[in-house]
Amino acid sequence: MKVLIQRVSHASVVVEGQTIGAIDKGLLLFVGIEKTDSTETLERMANKVLAYRVFSDDEGKMNLNVQQIGGGVLSISQFTLAADTQKGLRPSFSCAAPPAEAQALYDKFVNLLKAKHSPIATGEFAADMKVSLLNDGPVTFMLTM
Incomplete structure (x- = not known):
């Protein structure tokens, strides 16, 4: 599992011209x-995402997590993160979970986040999504399990 997290001032996702998810200050997850x-794996990653300290405290140090600041989380499924890019000029997706399995696992991941934090917004699995964000920092980390 790979989750690219970005600290954002705001983020939103649009599918077929409709905004289906949006947050103010918080984390955008791919x-x-x-x-x-x-x-x-999902449980460990959900806990890590919510506890990951990427927000500044009063002294300007990254000591606070999204729960401590009352921030939102926008989660976007992105199978391309599972790509193998070691060889050639075209990515291989042999490591990616098959679509039906990936959707079930992704939905479980989102439900784990929702059980522990609010607000949680999402995109639409396997849809053509337009994601907008204002990266704060920029602060971006790749979490892997």
């Missing part, structure tokens, strides 16, 4: 589900 991912 989530890649791989063949080897399990429910345990």
